[in-house]
Amino acid sequence: MNLLFLFIYMVIILAVIEIFVILFRLTGLKVxxxxxxxxxxxxxxGFTTGESELILGHPVRRKLALVLILFGAxxxxVIISSISQFLSEGLQAKEILIGAGxxxxxxxxLKMERVKRLLAKAFNQEMKQNIELADLPVRDVFLKNxxxxxxxxxIYEESTLVNQTISEAVKEHDELELVVLFIKRGDVKIRRHLYNTRIHEGDQLLIYGVKEVVLKVLHEDISIMKENQKNRELPSYNLL
Structure with missing residues (x-):
């Protein structure tokens, strides 16, 4: 009987996991x-990983996460209580089977395609009605494609951009699908005259564009950054 309970309990847990994987997937999160x-x-x-921000920064996912966390607790x-009841021979297998079923x-x-489409539509509708653009995570605002x-x-000492402006370093930048959003210099974020601002060692540039273009134009500086971060055992460069 104990083995039957444990088997059914595992089936329930695995089914719940897959249910919420489907629900999170319908909000646009990768499987x-x-x-x-x-x-x-x-x-x-493990929920303190960087990927948790994809959930915390999304209003629909936050609601799903709240339900899931409460279910986990x-x-x-339930399992502690059920084991105690098993020991006292007070729990009926029928009750467990009903819950599992x-x-x-x-x-x-939820595996039905029609149901998935209805739920995805409902999630998107809630987003449109209740959510401001500023409340959305970066991925949902910028990375639609x-x-x-x-x-x-x-930017490091050996970076090719050091002591240059974007206008000098990236020829015909106006024709490229690449935009510098701001330059972070210490605690200051520079947003004005970005393309004519001389870049210093220690600066951080937030750049948005087509991946192929960004990697092609800035491949040397990206390689230098990766090498420096690797040698200093820092986290890998942030390419979203």
């Missing part, structure tokens, strides 16, 4: 990211 974050939230471990209490039924319903990219470029 692999969704599954890791769902497990992290359910178990209360509740399910732990309900969760599996929900999972199978696969070819879009945001690059946080750190």
């Amino acid at each position: 692999e990211v969704s599954r890791f974050q769902v497990i992290s939230m359910m178990t209360g471990t 509740f399910s732990l209490a 309900t969760v599996i039924t929900v999972f199978l319903v 696969k070819e879009d990219v945001l690059l946080e470029l750190h």
Whole structure:
């Protein structure tokens, strides 16, 4: 009986994980990211990774996350209580089977393409009605197409951009699908006259554009940044 309970409980947990993976996927989150974050939230471990910002910065995902976190805490209490009831021979297998059947039924319903389309439409409608642009995560604002990219470029002593302006370093920049959003210099963010501002060692440039163009135009500085960060055991460069 104990083994049966543990098997059914695992089936319920796996079904719940897949249910929330589907729901997060319908909000635009990648499957692999969704599954890791769902497990992290359910178990209360690992949710402090950088990818958690994709959930915390999205209003619909935050609501799903709240339900999942509460379920994780509740399910732990249930298994402890159920084991105690097993020991006292007070729990009926029928009750567990009903719970498992309900969760599996929900999972199978969510796998239906028609249901997925309806839910995706409902999520998008809620976003349009209740969410301001400033409330959305960066990925949902800027990275709507696969070819879009945001690059946080750190400038080092040997970078080719040092002591140059963007206008000098990137010829015909007005014709390229590449935009410098701001230059961060210490605690100051420079937003005016960006293309005529001389770049210093230690600056950070936030650049938006087509990935192929950004990587082609700035490949030397990106390589220098990656090498410096690797040698100093810093996190890899931020290319979204």
